[in-house]
Amino acid sequence: MTVARVTEVIGMSPYGWKEAMDEALNRANKTLRNITHVEIQKQDATISNGKITDYRVTCHFTFILED
Secondary structure (H helix, E strand, C coil): CCCEEEEEEEEEECCCHHHHHHHHHHHHHHHCCCEEEEEEEEEEEEEECCEEEEEEEEEEEEEECCC
16 A cells, blocks of 8 residues: 655745746655655745735645655
8 A cells, every 4th residue: 555745845046937947846856765745735925015026826736645
């Protein structure tokens, strides 16, 4: 029987949501093994002086637990 777990990771980037997603995945790959899915929960941005300064992506990563 397979058992999976979900963990939340927030990625940030000054360049865009894709880059923020890449940062989240890179960080998740450092400590999680057997990642099988990602679900983007939320995208938001920080605005300063009328311009976006940071993009954030909140992700749920699903990974398979080892025996």
